Amino acid sequence: MRKKIHAYIFTFPSIFLTLTLGVYPIFWALRYMFFDYQGFGEPRFIGLENFARVGRDTQFWQSVWNTFIYTGGKLILTLPMSLILAVILNRAIRGRQLLRSVYFLPTIFSASVMSIVFYIIFNSYNGVVNQFLIKMGFGSLDWLGAKYAMLTVILIAVWGAVGNYMLLFLAGLQNIPDDVYEAASLDGVNPAQRLWYITMPMLGPVMQMIIMLAITTSLKGYESIMVLTEGGPFGKTEVMFLYLYKLFFPLVSDSGSVQNIGYGSAVGFTSAVIVGVITLIYFKISKKLSNTY
Amino acid sequence: MNVSRLISRTVLWAFLLLTAALMLFPIIIAVFGSFKTNLEVTTGATLLPSSWQFQNYAHAWTQANFAQFTWNSVFTSVFVTIGTLLITAMAAYAVDRVDFRGKRFYIVLQSMTLFISIGAVVLKPQFDLMVALGLQTSLWGVIIILISAHATAFFMMIGFFKGIPRDLDEAALIDGCNFYSIFWRIILPLLKPALGVTALFTFRGAWNEYILPLVFSMSRPDLQTLPVGLANLRYGFGAASENQYLLAGACISILPMLIVYILANRSFMQVNVGAVKG
Numbered sequence: 001m002r003k004k005i006h007a008y009i010f011t012f013p014s015i016f017l018t019l020t021l022g023v024y025p026i027f028w029a030l031r032y033m034f035f036d037y038q039g040f041g042e043p044r045f046i047g048l049e050n051f052a053r054v055g056r057d058t059q060f061w062q063s064v065w066n067t068f069i070y071t072g073g074k075l076i077l078t079l080p081m082s083l084i085l086a087v088i089l090n091r092a093i094r095g096r097q098l099l100r101s102v103y104f105l106p107t108i109f110s111a112s113v114m115s116i117v118f119y120i121i122f123n124s125y126n127g128v129v130n131q132f133l134i135k136m137g138f139g140s141l142d143w144l145g146a147k148y149a150m151l152t153v154i155l156i157a158v159w160g161a162v163g164n165y166m167l168l169f170l171a172g173l174q175n176i177p178d179d180v181y182e183a184a185s186l187d188g189v190n191p192a193q194r195l196w197y198i199t200m201p202m203l204g205p206v207m208q209m210i211i212m213l214a215i216t217t218s219l220k221g222y223e224s225i226m227v228l229t230e231g232g233p234f235g236k237t238e239v240m241f242l243y244l245y246k247l248f249f250p251l252v253s254d255s256g257s258v259q260n261i262g263y264g265s266a267v268g269f270t271s272a273v274i275v276g277v278i279t280l281i282y283f284k285i286s287k288k289l290s291n292t293y
Numbered sequence: 294m295n296v297s298r299l300i301s302r303t304v305l306w307a308f309l310l311l312t313a314a315l316m317l318f319p320i321i322i323a324v325f326g327s328f329k330t331n332l333e334v335t336t337g338a339t340l341l342p343s344s345w346q347f348q349n350y351a352h353a354w355t356q357a358n359f360a361q362f363t364w365n366s367v368f369t370s371v372f373v374t375i376g377t378l379l380i381t382a383m384a385a386y387a388v389d390r391v392d393f394r395g396k397r398f399y400i401v402l403q404s405m406t407l408f409i410s411i412g413a414v415v416l417k418p419q420f421d422l423m424v425a426l427g428l429q430t431s432l433w434g435v436i437i438i439l440i441s442a443h444a445t446a447f448f449m450m451i452g453f454f455k456g457i458p459r460d461l462d463e464a465a466l467i468d469g470c471n472f473y474s475i476f477w478r479i480i481l482p483l484l485k486p487a488l489g490v491t492a493l494f495t496f497r498g499a500w501n502e503y504i505l506p507l508v509f510s511m512s513r514p515d516l517q518t519l520p521v522g523l524a525n526l527r528y529g530f531g532a533a534s535e536n537q538y539l540l541a542g543a544c545i546s547i548l549p550m551l552i553v554y555i556l557a558n559r560s561f562m563q564v565n566v567g568a569v570k571g
Contacts, residue, residue, distance in 0.1 A: 021441035025415035110501035268414035
């Protein structure tokens with residue numbers, strides 16, 4: 001009995017902080033999304049008006065679309081690449097530990113700090129990459145211009161993510177027992193067949209979790225984009241959660257925009273629902289796929 | 294060794310080494326660039342600086358205020374790490390060893406905070422709460438909010454508890470220990486590896502955090518941490534487009550992580566895998 005009181009005392013700091021700074025803000029937003037409130041004056045109840053506005057907000061839906069492109073591009077490049085690296089580094093090759101460390105290195109640094117470095121590397125006038133391209137005789141590319149900014153942002157995201165997913169795949173691969181492979185090699189299975197018919201199916205459940213993690217993280221990411229392009233040029237790299245951020249904290253460089261708390265809460269709720277629905281759809285589809293095995 | 298095998302080996306190693314080069318490229322650019330002059334960063338043809346400009350660091354440290362940013366980053370990260378370790382170790386101990394009412398609720402609550410995200414919306418009420426408490430004028434507001442997001446650390450911690458046998462608790466109980474002294478004298482010392490890995494994870498998160506300290510330092514420039522101060526330099530404090538200082542600043546921020554990584558890279562990698570399993 002006494003022990004239970006101690007348990008409450010020990011969990012109290014955690015519960016208290018989670019409720020006040022984790023749960024309360026969500027209810028705060030659930031309330032303000034029905035109000036017209038710009039951060040000053042008296043909030044005015046306007047019912048579903050904010051949501052009607054979300055429906056009409058072409059800028060928001062453009063940012064949702066951009067988020068899909070960003071997420072799709074990032075995953076298409078990151079997942080196969082990290083899986084390939086994991087499969088190779090799961091074998092006993094020379095320098096395996098060193099290579100793993102090198103591939104994982106980008107993930108330990110701050111995304112915003114590295115974005116500053118990438119800003120210098122991809123700068124269109126005198127960036128490191130363009131200097132190199134010019135010297136090779138290819139001519140320069142406007143990496144952060146309207147046409148290529150999204151590609152650049154995706155490439156940077158891939159750079160920061162591959163090592164992380166490689167490690168997760170490796171953890172999954174190490175759980176596949178060796179005798180499965182031994183049996184296969186006795187049957188004369190070649191490496192490609194081994195990857196497709198043994199490794200992939202046995203990695204199924206782990207893969208399902210990793211892809212889900214990758215999808216949700218990508219949908220929510222905006223830090224690096226905020227530092228690198230601020231969503232520009234012309235909103236080409238504006239993703240959902242960056243658009244949301246700007247509604248609450250207008251950027252220094254963007255003097256035209258104003259804080260809009262009521263509307264921002266409605267956009268936040270809508271964005272959370274979009275992420276939730278996509279996660280759910282993915283979960284249903286991937287479950288069906290893994291059931292067919 | 295036949296020919297096709299030789300070719301496949303070559304392709305494999307070319308792929309591995311090219312990938313490694315791409316991964317290291319931005320870091321190498323940052324490190325060597327930080328010792329160049331601005332002119333050499335923007336037009337130089339060589340990777341290595343023609344003459345090493347060590348004063349870039351002195352300039353960044355004093356003129357561009359990186360001494361202040363570094364101190365703020367160290368202060369924030371250290372206290373976030375200590376606070377998170379204490380709170381999650383205590384909570385994990387109670388949840389793993391005691392059957393109390395609301396235990397399931399607690400676990401559901403923690404996992405929900407991992408899955409539900411409404412992005413930057415929460416920053417506003419969090420900031421307002423800190424203003425109400427008068428904590429927005431110091432880094433304590435940032436520290437408390439970062440500690441409050443401890444669900445991942447909690448799940449990492451509780452994963453390690455499975456490895457500490459309950460017999461130890463019972464033996465200690467018979468020897469006259471109570472709930473608290475078992476925690477301090479038996480559990481915490483045995484929990485060292487868990488504390489190390491969780492500390493690494495938490496410290497990295499706090500050290501690299503950008504958005505939260507950005508919001509808090511909007512009206513208080515003296516609260517800028519390294520990522521915030523560096524990103525704000527883009528707008529220029531008379532240092533506009535002085536790339537060598539930006540790179541020196543980036544290196545100041547990268548260096549501590551790099552050193553820890555070189556010393557403890559296995560634990561670092563354990564962090565990420567553990568975080569997902571939890």
